[in-house]
Amino acid sequence: MSSRFIRSFYMVSSLLGAYLAFEIAAFAQTANEAWKAEGIINTSASPKAQVHSVPIRAVTMGDGFWSERMRTNAEESIPTLLALLEEHGVVDNFRRLSGRKNASRKGPLYTDSDLYKWMEAVAFVLQSGDRPQLRQTLDKLIDDVLAAQEPSGYLNTYYVGERAKLRFTEMYRSHELYCLGHLLQAAIAYYRATGDRKLLDGGIKYVDYVLHTLGPEKKPALTGHPEFEMALVELYRTTGDKRYLDFVNYLFTGEKLRLQLTDDQVTYLFSGIPFTSRTELEGHAVRALYACSGATDYYLETGDPNYGDTLDRLWKDLVSRKMYITGGVGSYAEGEAVGGAYDLPNQRAYAESCAAIANLMWNWRMLAGSGDAKYTDVIERALYNGINSGMSLSGTLYCYRNPLLSRGAEDARQPWYDTTCCPPNLERTFAAIPGYLYSTSPSGIYVNLYHSSTLDWHLEDGTELKLVQRTKYPWNGDISLTLRPAKPTTFTLYLRIPEWASKATVTLDGKPAPGKVKPGEYFAIHQEWKSESTVGLQLDMTPHLVAANSLVPEDYGKVAVQRGPLLYCLEQVDQEEKGSIFDVTLSASAGPNWGFTWEFRPDILGGIMVLKHQGKAPAKPLSEQPLYQTIERTPRGEEKEVNLTFIPYYAWANRLPGAMEVWIPYASSSQIRK
Numbered sequence: 096m097s098s099r100f101i102r103s104f105y106m107v108s109s110l111l112g113a114y115l116a117f118e119i120a121a122f123a124q125t126a127n128e129a130w131k132a133e134g135i136i137n138t139s140a141s142p143k144a145q146v147h148s149v150p151i152r153a154v155t156m157g158d159g160f161w162s163e164r165m166r167t168n169a170e171e172s173i174p175t176l177l178a179l180l181e182e183h184g185v186v187d188n189f190r191r192l193s194g195r196k197n198a199s200r201k202g203p204l205y206t207d208s209d210l211y212k213w214m215e216a217v218a219f220v221l222q223s224g225d226r227p228q229l230r231q232t233l234d235k236l237i238d239d240v241l242a243a244q245e246p247s248g249y250l251n252t253y254y255v256g257e258r259a260k261l262r263f264t265e266m267y268r269s270h271e272l273y274c275l276g277h278l279l280q281a282a283i284a285y286y287r288a289t290g291d292r293k294l295l296d297g298g299i300k301y302v303d304y305v306l307h308t309l310g311p312e313k314k315p316a317l318t319g320h321p322e323f324e325m326a327l328v329e330l331y332r333t334t335g336d337k338r339y340l341d342f343v344n345y346l347f348t349g350e351k352l353r354l355q356l357t358d359d360q361v362t363y364l365f366s367g368i369p370f371t372s373r374t375e376l377e378g379h380a381v382r383a384l385y386a387c388s389g390a391t392d393y394y395l396e397t398g399d400p401n402y403g404d405t406l407d408r409l410w411k412d413l414v415s416r417k418m419y420i421t422g423g424v425g426s427y428a429e430g431e432a433v434g435g436a437y438d439l440p441n442q443r444a445y446a447e448s449c450a451a452i453a454n455l456m457w458n459w460r461m462l463a464g465s466g467d468a469k470y471t472d473v474i475e476r477a478l479y480n481g482i483n484s485g486m487s488l489s490g491t492l493y494c495y496r497n498p499l500l501s502r503g504a505e506d507a508r509q510p511w512y513d514t515t516c517c518p519p520n521l522e523r524t525f526a527a528i529p530g531y532l533y534s535t536s537p538s539g540i541y542v543n544l545y546h547s548s549t550l551d552w553h554l555e556d557g558t559e560l561k562l563v564q565r566t567k568y569p570w571n572g573d574i575s576l577t578l579r580p581a582k583p584t585t586f587t588l589y590l591r592i593p594e595w596a597s598k599a600t601v602t603l604d605g606k607p608a609p610g611k612v613k614p615g616e617y618f619a620i621h622q623e624w625k626s627e628s629t630v631g632l633q634l635d636m637t638p639h640l641v642a643a644n645s646l647v648p649e650d651y652g653k654v655a656v657q658r659g660p661l662l663y664c665l666e667q668v669d670q671e672e673k674g675s676i677f678d679v680t681l682s683a684s685a686g687p688n689w690g691f692t693w694e695f696r697p698d699i700l701g702g703i704m705v706l707k708h709q710g711k712a713p714a715k716p717l718s719e720q721p722l723y724q725t726i727e728r729t730p731r732g733e734e735k736e737v738n739l740t741f742i743p744y745y746a747w748a749n750r751l752p753g754a755m756e757v758w759i760p761y762a763s764s765s766q767i768r769k
């Protein structure tokens with residue numbers, strides 16, 4: 096071997112070695128930073144997931160409807176709620192256990208979950224970008240939480256001291272596993288924001304203690320308030336440890352007999368019997384919908400057809416018989432329960448903000464399993480209406496209940512509730528919005544929701560893709576998408592055509608896109624995408640009237656007004672003329688566009704599109720008419736025209752407490768309300 100050859104050999108091999116070392120380092124970095132690629136739920140390896148979440152950080156929100164909400168959320172809601180959590184002793188409940196604070200325990204037994212949800216909200220905010228001060232605050236709170244953890248791993252501020260002997264003995268009410276579920280979700284969101292495992296490791300330590308203590312051949316376990324199931328599946332997705340997934344099946348198999356639950360408890364808790372034996376959605380609305388969300392997660396990982404069939408059955412029961420037009424769920428205050436079929440009272444509606452959020456979470460998982468736009472329609476309905484109504488425009492007041500009719504006496508919004516589940520739940524939902532806009536599948540990219548934004552991500556084959564969406568949605572139905580793949584690539588763009596969009600057109604580089612556009616489906620454009628293409632979507636934003644199924648007695652003979660995804664309402668404060676909003680009837684003969692005109696008003700309620708309509712009202716106010724009178728004696732025809740102003744439902748109760756109505760009597764001729 097010549098010396099020259101040997102030298103060359105060494106040069107090549109050392110270069111190769113250096114190259115390999117570089118590749119290995121790059122790989123390790125990629126592996127170490129897998130958290131950066133994980134979305135709200137990480138379904139990237141879920142066998143039954145058809146479409147996959149993109150990470151929140153891949154989406155930069157442009158100006159508009161939700162970015163305004165998200166700014167208020169991060170800058171007003173999150174800090175003010177933390178101050179209230181401090182004021183009400185929720186954080187001190189942890190500090191007292193580590194001796195950092197000498198304070199008595201305060202609040203109901205589930206307060207730990209309120210802090211965890213707040214932490215998750217902050218973690219989602221951090222996934223959208225650095226906020227050093229917020230990060231620092233969160234880090235300190237994580238230290239406070241972890242300092243309260245017992246060496247065994249157990250971590251709950253209520254079942255301590257005198258009550259320690261009751262641990263895992265009253266699971267139908269204890270919320271121990273519920274709180275742990277929220278701890279895990281916060282920990283996973285924080286890990287996905289920062290790569291820091293400290294809270295995650297604390298959560299895992301507690302879960303491992305639970306798995307050591309509870310389960311088959313051990314103490315029987317029950318999620319008295321489902322939620323832990325969702326968190327456990329996400330922990331499985333994060334760690335790959337299959338014990339967590341198996342335990343979810345154990346929880347869903349039910350422990351009614353060993354825990355001696357009554358039938359009423361089984362209904363109310365939506366737990367305790369096999370999930371797959373469920374035939375209808377019933378019981379406590381949030382519990383039922385959290386259970387369905389967790390069961391969908393389980394299905395996505397296992398493909399168990401019994402779960403799939405049950406979920407389809409329950410989903411159909413919900414959307415065809417039991418869901419409010421707002422996407423809210425829960426007809427009765429008693430038991431905070433899902434109503435019976437078609438029993439959807441408006442004034443007494445419970446429709447807890449958390450239930451609308453749970454509805455979104457469940458449908459997000461159902462969408463993952465199918466790519467079916469019917470789930471995205473529910474997501475949009477709930478997000479813009481029944482969830483969005485839950486927080487004031489100031490970001491500091493919250494609705495626990497979200498009724499569809501108010502006589503104005505009650506104070507709908509409060510800064511704090513003794514059971515303050517909804518405020519941090521709303522905060523974590525708004526903070527996560529960028530993660531709902533887009534999904535990927537092996538065949539391409541899905542546009543689920545419309546908002547100005549930039550997606551900087553890649554197709555599932557690894558091709559980098561930049562997608563810029565420009566729109567003033569939901570005020571305007573014109574949407575423009577610019578797609579820039581890193582190299583010419585064949586894939587499908589799936590554009591969601593909302594179910595409410597009676598007319599929609601799609602253009603590709605200025606020409607009509609081939610194919611039939613159908614409301615309630617994803618419109619697919621399959622082609623080789625060159626360096627830059629522009630897709631236009633025009634959705635008809637003419638207001639329309641929506642009727643409920645006639646089996647809903649509360650809404651019979653009435654209509655709701657919708658424009659785009661937004662549901663509208665009448666609020667007394669906006670009406671120029673004297674007279675109650677409860678006297679009025681809408682009139683279809685009032686002109687084109689169902690008699691509606693619209694105008695953007697930047698000066699009220701943070702900037703909204705206001706709708707105007709000329710309706711009718713009896714000349715003599717209804718409140719001056721008898722409670723009952725024979726039809727013949729009713730003064731027909733003595734009516735007057737009234738100019739009505741509608742605002743989006745989500746913006747109600749942001750001014751003086753006043754009357755509000757969503758479902759309004761409707762006359763196709765000149766009949767007036769009787």
Ligand SMILES: [Zn+2]
Binds near residue numbers: 447449518
């Ligand atoms: Zn709530």
